[in-house]
Amino acid sequence: MSTETDNKHWDIFCAVVDNYGDIGVTWRLAKQLAHEYELNIKLWVDDLHSFSHILPELDPSQTSQQFCGVDILRWSSPLDITFVPGSVIIEAFACELPFEVTESLIALKKDNKATPPLWLNLEYLSAEAWVDGCHALPSLQKSGLKKFFFFPGFTDKTGGLICEKSLFSEREQWQATPDNKLALFEQLGLQAIDKNDLCISVFSYETEALAALCELWQDTQKKVHLLIPKGRSLHSLSHLLPIEYELIKPGQHYEYKQLTIHILPMTDQQGFDKLLWSCDINIVRGEDSFLRAQWAARPFIWHIYPQEDDYHLVKLEAFMQVYCDNLAPEIAGHWSALNLAFNQGAQNRVKTLWQHLDSVNRPLLQHAQEWPVNALNDADLASRLVQFVKNS
Amino acid sequence: MKTAHEIRPGNVIMLDGSPWVVQKTETTRSGRNAAIVKMKLKNVLLDSSTETTFKGEDKMDDIILERLDCTYSYFADPMYVFMDAEYNQYDVEAGNLGDASAYIVDGMEEVCQVTFYEGKAISVELPTTIVREVTYTEPSARGDTSGKVMKPATVSGGATLSVADFVKTGDMIEIDTRTGEFKKRV
Numbered sequence: 001m002s003t004e005t006d007n008k009h010w011d012i013f014c015a016v017v018d019n020y021g022d023i024g025v026t027w028r029l030a031k032q033l034a035h036e037y038e039l040n041i042k043l044w045v046d047d048l049h050s051f052s053h054i055l056p057e058l059d060p061s062q063t064s065q066q067f068c069g070v071d072i073l074r075w076s077s078p079l080d081i082t083f084v085p086g087s088v089i090i091e092a093f094a095c096e097l098p099f100e101v102t103e104s105l106i107a108l109k110k111d112n113k114a115t116p117p118l119w120l121n122l123e124y125l126s127a128e129a130w131v132d133g134c135h136a137l138p139s140l141q142k143s144g145l146k147k148f149f150f151f152p153g154f155t156d157k158t159g160g161l162i163c164e165k166s167l168f169s170e171r172e173q174w175q176a177t178p179d180n181k182l183a184l185f186e187q188l189g190l191q192a193i194d195k196n197d198l199c200i201s202v203f204s205y206e207t208e209a210l211a212a213l214c215e216l217w218q219d220t221q222k223k224v225h226l227l228i229p230k231g232r233s234l235h236s237l238s239h240l241l242p243i244e245y246e247l248i249k250p251g252q253h254y255e256y257k258q259l260t261i262h263i264l265p266m267t268d269q270q271g272f273d274k275l276l277w278s279c280d281i282n283i284v285r286g287e288d289s290f291l292r293a294q295w296a297a298r299p300f301i302w303h304i305y306p307q308e309d310d311y312h313l314v315k316l317e318a319f320m321q322v323y324c325d326n327l328a329p330e331i332a333g334h335w336s337a338l339n340l341a342f343n344q345g346a347q348n349r350v351k352t353l354w355q356h357l358d359s360v361n362r363p364l365l366q367h368a369q370e371w372p373v374n375a376l377n378d379a380d381l382a383s384r385l386v387q388f389v390k391n392s
Numbered sequence: 393m394k395t396a397h398e399i400r401p402g403n404v405i406m407l408d409g410s411p412w413v414v415q416k417t418e419t420t421r422s423g424r425n426a427a428i429v430k431m432k433l434k435n436v437l438l439d440s441s442t443e444t445t446f447k448g449e450d451k452m453d454d455i456i457l458e459r460l461d462c463t464y465s466y467f468a469d470p471m472y473v474f475m476d477a478e479y480n481q482y483d484v485e486a487g488n489l490g491d492a493s494a495y496i497v498d499g500m501e502e503v504c505q506v507t508f509y510e511g512k513a514i515s516v517e518l519p520t521t522i523v524r525e526v527t528y529t530e531p532s533a534r535g536d537t538s539g540k541v542m543k544p545a546t547v548s549g550g551a552t553l554s555v556a557d558f559v560k561t562g563d564m565i566e567i568d569t570r571t572g573e574f575k576k577r578v
Contacts, residue, residue, distance in 0.1 A: 017424065094426055094447050124423030134420070134430050137445040142452060144408035149428070149445045287423070307425050
């Protein structure tokens with residue numbers, strides 16, 4: 001017989017693929033489920049070292065530790081912690097569950113007196129129309145077990161978007177006080193930024209488009225500050241940097257006429273949110289930072305994860321259509337063209353489009369401010385997930 | 393054993409001890425190049441249908457049932473009638489053909505495979521490639537000859553698909569029945 005404690009015990013499995021994306025999403029979700037729904041979340045992660053970049057307090061050598069009310073467990077192969085099933089298992093982004101876990105589920109299914117946990121595959125976020133038709137469908141397994149595909153998305157037929165209940169009010173409070181931005185920059189060790197300068201955060205993949213924009217920003221009228229951590233995006237600018245990449249340290253800055261490149265330290269997720277809230281434009285990538293940039297209510301460029309046959313451009317197009325749905329055609333066209341040019345690494349085009357960004361910046365900012373409430377569509381992912389589990 | 397990505401309409405797969413006819417497959421791409429395959433399945437024993445989703449690399453037993461090479465003969469609502477080389481006729485329920493029914497046309501000569509379960513014809517698998525006439529498509533809007541610009545078209549049998557912009561009504565085109573995709577003009 002399952003107890004109330006068992007019902008509140010959920011396991012989330014995350015295989016880290018690209019350092020911050022998968023773990024970024026699952027860590028946010030785990031924290032939110034623990035905090036807002038008082039669930040006993042066990043987050044199994046196969047690469048605690050990468051995880052520690054966004055949770056600096058984490059000790060990668062420990063097999064089990066707790067932060068923000070979430071039990072973080074090392075997912076080794078074979079498991080060095082005994083798996084005890086709860087009421088829900090989430091495999092994040094279609095990761096393969098450990099053998100011991102699937103064996104345990106099969107044993108529970110064979111035992112007529114026991115109910116196996118509800119098994120969910122949390123999928124990637126996409127704005128494509130097919131997501132509506134695939135969300136929450138069962139997936140019949142050879143073993144007779146059933147798992148469900150849970151798709152994040154932008155419509156009420158999907159699983160929604162990850163967003164903490166208090167996020168928008170916290171962001172509004174932050175943005176209402178301009179001094180917060182400068183205080184944050186100082187705290188991050190960034191120097192000589194005036195409140196009227198243009199601040200752009202960058203967390204993209206490698207792209208020549210970024211290098212092209214840096215050329216342009218050197219000669220703009222307004223001072224431009226590029227806030228960029230060491231990593232994939234900075235590799236695109238290595239030709240600009242006066243020292244070898246390995247010698248670059250957070251807090252350093254390099255000036256090129258009107259452009260200053262500031263090297264950011266890695267921050268935790270709350271710090272990253274505040275950075276996005278504080279910049280005028282954010283260049284983000286993948287899924288987690290992409291969504292957080294939307295919640296920042298500031299204009300952004302999305303550098304989408306590249307896929308074979310340029311399929312990522314289909315996904316980009318689908319999102320741009322959703323995002324621009326009630327935006328004036330000339331604004332929508334300009335913003336979409338800029339995003340496309342950035343993703344295609346089209347150097348000249350991205351520069352030309354940026355040069356005319358000023359003309360659409362005000363309505364774009366207004367749209368960015370209205371977007372979060374519209375996109376959330378009355379329910380966030382965690383609440384839809386909890387409801388789905390209740391109804392199952 | 394096949395992956396979900398390799399399963400096609402007409403296959404019969406074994407799940408939880410039951411044989412299921414695959415009536416429809418739809419492959420989409422999730423993040424990081426991963427495929428998602430949505431299938432419409434019909435339980436052969438219970439005569440019930442369900443929609444289900446798989447990861448593209450999920451492995452499943454494609455059960456080898458008795459199969460016969462047959463050609464399409466005629467439609468007697470709600471059954472499609474197929475005939476083998478010895479002129480034996482086999483009735484297959486229209487619902488079991490799934491999307492394949494949109495490629496069935498009178499007089500078609502392609503050899504199909506009819507699958508049997510306990511002596512009953514339960515599904516039909518079309519050849520991988522078939523040729524059909526385009527019964528309607530809009531004239532080329534841009535004069536594109538590269539084959540990269542696509543537009544919708546309807547072919548004999550009723551299937552709709554995207555074809556290259558240079559394709560005209562009346563053209564014969566080759567279609568991949570596994571994906572429903574246009575391959576070339578013939």
